[in-house]
Structures are given as C-alpha cells and as structure tokens.
Amino acid sequence: MIFYPIAALCIALALAVVLNKNPINSAMSLIGMMLGLAAIFAFLQAHFIAILQIIIYAGAIMVLFMFVIMLLNLKEDAGSWMARDKNKLLNGLTAVMLVGGLYKIIDVLTQTDFKAAPAVQDSFGTVARIGEALFTDFVLPFEVASILLLAAMVGVVVLAKSKLD
C-alpha cells in the first residue's frame, strides 16, 4: 500500500520536470523521479532492475545531463516556455491525446480484471536468475547491445571533437 504515495510523488516530480523554467530544477526533479521508480521496482521484488535504475539512470545518465547543462551554462528559459500558439494543429493533437488518455484511464479503473499479485518464487528478480536467462535465452540481444554501446561511444567522440585540422 505504500506504492500509492510514492507513485503520487513520482507523478508530481514528472510534472515538475515538464513545467519548470529552469533546466537544473527539471534535472533534479527527474533524478528524484528515477529514485522513486527504483523504490517501486524494489516493491515489485525486481531488485536487480532497481539497482540498475539507480546506477545507470540516476548515476550516469542524469550526471551527463548535469554536465551538459552546466557546460552550456543554461539559465532560466526567457520568455514563454511553451510552444507558440500559432500551431493550432499541435495544440489540438495534444489535447486529443490527453483527453483520450484520461478516458482510457477512467475506463480501466472501473473494471477489475487483475487481482492481487500471486506469490512468486524466491529467486524472482535476483541477479542469478536474470543472469541465467540473459546468457542462455537472450545472449543475442546482449551481444548486440554491446555493439550498440561501442557504436555510441565512437559516435560521441567523433561528434564532440573540435574541428579536425
């Protein structure tokens, strides 16, 4: 039952990311939201993914965001921070999406299909079980992910270099 306050906190922090004028405040709110999500993963007994969320997301990706925000020395957004109102189609599509999402949420809330969580094995979410699946059933995505990370590293070094003389 402690899921509900933490979920409400995550939603409030996500709204703070989107509605804030200062990009540093948005980044700090996003770090808070990721930590809250790590707590929810831990409640779901997915301990490996919870630790990975903290290490990868809050520990590496958000630090990269902070580096770039401070490198570019971004201040508060001057003037209006929202899209200019001349694009009526964009505003209409956004409104339709939000209203449709809200309708679907209320529709789902009025139906009770899933009951409480069934008991899972003790090894659910442990490193051993996920590692075994990762290296037997999912070894191909694992290797492809390593190639993807190598390509990303090479691309970043090439993109961020100064002009080659």
Place this chain on the structure above:
Amino acid sequence: MVPLTHYLIFSAVLFTIGVFGVLVRRNVIVVFMSIEIMLNAVNISLIGFDRYFDQNDGQIFSFMVMCVAAAEVSIGLAIIISLFRNKPTVNLDEFNILKG
C-alpha cells in the same frame, strides 16, 4: 495488495506526461528529459507484468531499454553540444534553417 491495473495506469500517466513535455517544451534539454520520462514509464509497465506472471523476459527487456537509453542520451547530448557551437541557443524555435 496492489492490482496490476494500478501499475499500468501509473505507467500510462507518466508516459502521457512525457509526451506532453516533448510536444510542448521548447528547450532541447527538457525535451530530452521528457523522453527519459517516457522510457521510465515503459520500464514500470514491463516490470509490473513480470511480477504478476513470474517471468524474466520483461526484466531483461527493461535492461535493454536502459542500455539503449544510455546510448541515446550520450549521442543526443553530443549533438546538442555540436549545435550549440554553431548557434548558441537551446530554443527549438530558432533551429529553422531547414524550413522551406
């Protein structure tokens, strides 16, 4: 206990907030952070389904999503820094050279 539908609703609300941020904000960094919100919302949905059916697949998928998110953020921020060298702004409305 918490039914699965509540986790899915939470994931849907977070995803909607992320899409709202991508469409409405004009600061490039905040658009990137909204993309991260969307990826985290999908992770919640994957782990929720795994817990309720006692499987591994969603957790490994979530692991791959995190891996792709790390690669995408690093490349995206490198692109932003390269853009910033040419034109010192992060306002998306001012990048309109390709506009007809």
